[in-house]
Amino acid sequence: MSRMISSGSSLNRRSLLLGTAGLVTAASAFRFPTPAIAQGAPLKVGFMLPYSGTFAKLGKFIDDGFRLYVEQQGGALGGRRIEFVQVDDESKPETATDNMNRLVGREKVDVVVGTVHSGVAMAMVKVARDTNTMLVIPNAGVNEATGPMCAPNIFRTSFSNWQVCEPLGKVMFDAGHRKVATITWRYAAGQQMVGAFGEGFKKVGGTVIEDLALPFPEVEFQALITRIATLKPDAVFAFFAGGGAVKFVKDYAAAGLNKSIPLYGAGFLTDGTIPAQGESANGLRTTLHYADDLDNPANRKFLADFKAKTGADGDIYAVQGYDAGALLHEGLKAVKGDWSARNDVVRSMRAARIDSPRGPLSFNAAGNPIQNIYLREVRNGRNELVSIAGQAVNDPARGCRVS
Ligand code: PHB
Numbered sequence: 001m002s003r004m005i006s007s008g009s010s011l012n013r014r015s016l017l018l019g020t021a022g023l024v025t026a027a028s029a030f031r032f033p034t035p036a037i038a039q040g041a042p043l044k045v046g047f048m049l050p051y052s053g054t055f056a057k058l059g060k061f062i063d064d065g066f067r068l069y070v071e072q073q074g075g076a077l078g079g080r081r082i083e084f085v086q087v088d089d090e091s092k093p094e095t096a097t098d099n100m101n102r103l104v105g106r107e108k109v110d111v112v113v114g115t116v117h118s119g120v121a122m123a124m125v126k127v128a129r130d131t132n133t134m135l136v137i138p139n140a141g142v143n144e145a146t147g148p149m150c151a152p153n154i155f156r157t158s159f160s161n162w163q164v165c166e167p168l169g170k171v172m173f174d175a176g177h178r179k180v181a182t183i184t185w186r187y188a189a190g191q192q193m194v195g196a197f198g199e200g201f202k203k204v205g206g207t208v209i210e211d212l213a214l215p216f217p218e219v220e221f222q223a224l225i226t227r228i229a230t231l232k233p234d235a236v237f238a239f240f241a242g243g244g245a246v247k248f249v250k251d252y253a254a255a256g257l258n259k260s261i262p263l264y265g266a267g268f269l270t271d272g273t274i275p276a277q278g279e280s281a282n283g284l285r286t287t288l289h290y291a292d293d294l295d296n297p298a299n300r301k302f303l304a305d306f307k308a309k310t311g312a313d314g315d316i317y318a319v320q321g322y323d324a325g326a327l328l329h330e331g332l333k334a335v336k337g338d339w340s341a342r343n344d345v346v347r348s349m350r351a352a353r354i355d356s357p358r359g360p361l362s363f364n365a366a367g368n369p370i371q372n373i374y375l376r377e378v379r380n381g382r383n384e385l386v387s388i389a390g391q392a393v394n395d396p397a398r399g400c401r402v403s
């Protein structure tokens with residue numbers, strides 16, 4: 001059962017708990033009309049994010065980050081007031097099409113911002129293409145969204161699964177590791193990140209000796225950790241995130257493997273999770289498009305304002321939500337808030353150059369970020385910058401025909 005939550009005034013309290021039964025399921029058979037909006041009416045943004053489950057904190061931080069950006073602009077983007085509707089997608093691909101159809105068809109949102117989970121995002125991309133709805137993906141890295149499924153109305157302010165992991169192959173090889181085992185959840189993000197790491201590692205001469213996986217979102221890691229101890233690789237590459245990442249890193253250390261087999265991963269392994277992981281995260285090296293101590297004015301302001309708004313330390317998820325706000329601002333600013341000029345909005349968004357807390361952020365023709373990928377290490381309770389693993393890394397956008 002998904003939950004719809006409105007923070008605008010259009011839905012009453014009774015509509016906070018809505019099921020998905022009775023919704024149109026064959027999205028591709030329908031074309032929803034573009035909502036007609038008077039110039040002065042608020043632009044309606046639909047958040048489709050996980051507000052429950054293993055990715056709940058990630059969804060909340062994306063939501064908080066986006067709202068922070070809007071608040072910094074006085075509640076408007078490009079002069080256009082913003083209204084929000086939220087749906088909890090629970091990171092469940094099986095209800096994703098219905099949830100997206102609800103936002104587009106019934107709620108008539110102008111823009112959808114979502115989501116975290118790659119499988120859910122794939123369903124959202126299909127509906128966005130079929131209905132020509134603007135979609136801004138603030139996390140999910142599924143390569144296809146800015147690859148074969150790319151479209152002018154689809155943007156991403158996060159990363160592709162390929163982009164964050166391919167550079168780690170060389171980093172690990174240069175650290176002296178030759179034989180590596182991988183471990184992840186068996187779904188699109190895990191498989192694509194493992195594939196990208198393997199591509200980078202094999203290119204420079206490394207060997208992946210075994211790929212280990214368990215179903216999403218399971219956290220019974222013990223048998224696989226025992227298998228790693230038996231294999232004795234030089235190092236391990238892992239992708240887990242949210243609650244699952246907290247437990248994996250703790251279990252790995254509890255088994256004593258952190259002393260003998262260095263653990264590396266996509267930066268999600270330690271982003272937003274260190275307070276819960278405690279000492280077990282110390283020394284972990286990961287690659288990501290962010291580091292907590294990036295010393296630039298945009299990051300300093302973002303971290304201070306995020307802390308003041310929420311009481312929490314910002315992380316990559318909050319940055320990606322914040323930058324989704326910034327991207328929409330660029331589009332709306334170019335047309336002075338006039339959404340009926342949507343082709344110009346899209347053009348300006350594709351051409352945007354954002355001074356992001358992560359560093360310079362621009363977009364390729366497929367709508368995927370071009371950005372630095374940083375090597376970080378967990379020290380002093382945060383992900384501290386070690387070096388730049390890749391400067392202005394572009395995703396190959398394999399299969400995308402938008403140019
Ligand atoms: C994904 O499913 O694409 C995903 C989920 C959580 C992350 C990163 C990627 O932290």
